[in-house]
Amino acid sequence: MEFEEVIKKRRSVRKFLHIPVPRELIARIIGAGHEAPCAGNIINWRFVIVQDEQKRKDLAEAALEQHWIAEAPVVLVLCSRLNELKKFYGLRGEKLYSIQNCAAVAENMVLQAVNLGLASCWVSAFDENEVQRTLDIPDDIRPQVILPIGYPAETNPRPLRYKLEDITFFDSFKSNKMEWTAAFLRDYKFVEKVKESSSNFFSRLKSLFVK
Ligand SMILES: Cc1cc2nc3c(=O)[nH]c(=O)nc-3n(C[C@H](O)[C@H](O)[C@H](O)COP(=O)(O)O)c2cc1C
Numbered sequence: 001m002e003f004e005e006v007i008k009k010r011r012s013v014r015k016f017l018h019i020p021v022p023r024e025l026i027a028r029i030i031g032a033g034h035e036a037p038c039a040g041n042i043i044n045w046r047f048v049i050v051q052d053e054q055k056r057k058d059l060a061e062a063a064l065e066q067h068w069i070a071e072a073p074v075v076l077v078l079c080s081r082l083n084e085l086k087k088f089y090g091l092r093g094e095k096l097y098s099i100q101n102c103a104a105v106a107e108n109m110v111l112q113a114v115n116l117g118l119a120s121c122w123v124s125a126f127d128e129n130e131v132q133r134t135l136d137i138p139d140d141i142r143p144q145v146i147l148p149i150g151y152p153a154e155t156n157p158r159p160l161r162y163k164l165e166d167i168t169f170f171d172s173f174k175s176n177k178m179e180w181t182a183a184f185l186r187d188y189k190f191v192e193k194v195k196e197s198s199s200n201f202f203s204r205l206k207s208l209f210v211k
Contacts, residue, residue, distance in 0.1 A: 006115050011158065013119035014068045016150030021074050025116050029076065029149065032112035036104035039097035042084045045105050048077040048135050055134055062130035063123055063146055072120075072148030076109065077135060078102055079143045102144040109147055119152035 001009070030047050038044070050056055051074050059077070060069040069075060080102050085093035106122060113120045123146040131143040164184040169176050 001115050006111050008158075010111060010114045011119075011156040012121040013150075013152045013154055013156065014121050014148075015153040016072045016119070016148070017153045018071075019073065019151050021118060021149055021151070025118065026074055026076070026149070028116060029109050029112045029118075033078070033105040033109040036101070036108045038101040038104070039085065039093065040088055042088060042093075042097075042101075044081045044085050044098050044101050046079040046081060046141060048079065048137070050075040050077060050135065058134040059126075059131060059146060062134060063126040066123065066125070069123065069146065069148045072150040074149050076147040076149060077131065077143055078106055078109070078145040078147065079137060079141045081141050083140055098142075099144065106145045106147065113147075113149055117151070118149055120147045120149050122147065 026049060030049075033045070033047070034043075036045075050059060053070070056070040056072070056075050059075055060067050063069055080098045082094055082098055085098045085101075087093075089097055110120050110122060124144070126143070126146060128143055131137065131146070132139075132141075135143070137143060165176060165181050168180070168184075170180075
């Protein structure tokens with residue numbers, strides 16, 4: 001799949017077909033994660049592949065009862081080992097780089113899943129201690145992201161986002177020149193289209209009630 005197509009196609013998916021994901025594809029998703037940039041080339045990430053049904057259910061419970069997680073045939077848990085980053089970079093390593101490293105890994109994994117015809121949803125709302133207990137994760141390792149992976153059973157529209165020209169600044173936060181608008185037009189047009197279809201929907205809905 002073309003790179004831009006992967007970027008555009010990626011959406012959070014929370015319904016999966018009950019079809020197993022081949023090992024080779026799981027390995028390729030993890031492999032893509034492992035290619036991410038990282039501060040000082042210190043590899044703090046660790047992966048746990050969860051296929052066991054009971055453990056998937058326990059993870060869903062730990063993720064504040066997001067039960068849909070257990071429906072994915074495989075759940076990948078991305079963890080961060082804190083020691084080295086703390087040793088080399090102090091507080092910044094421990095509190096920032098460790099998270100940024102894993103975020104880069106997670107995004108690579110999510111995009112690779114889409115590239116392979118699979119889908120996922122980045123999940124970070126969970127009780128870390130419960131996830132640690134479920135997967136026997138030691139104390140110096142912190143679970144950071146849960147990625148349920150499977151073949152998608154839903155297609156979700158792009159959620160509304162701010163216009164790029166409203167959140168992009170040039171040389172200073174005081175200046176967001178409109179000259180660049182044309183360059184942003186493609187995304188802008190897309191957002192406008194979504195807005196138009198939702199406003200049509202609401203006016204149709206209104207016409208049903210207001211006679
Ligand atoms: C840091 C982070 C935490 C998230 N945690 C959850 C989560 O716990 N549960 C969930 O269903 N989605 C979660 N998401 C997915 C977002 O809800 C989703 O990315 C956002 O609504 C935009 O939709 P899209 O991914 O389809 O573009 C999380 C995403 C990120 C980046």
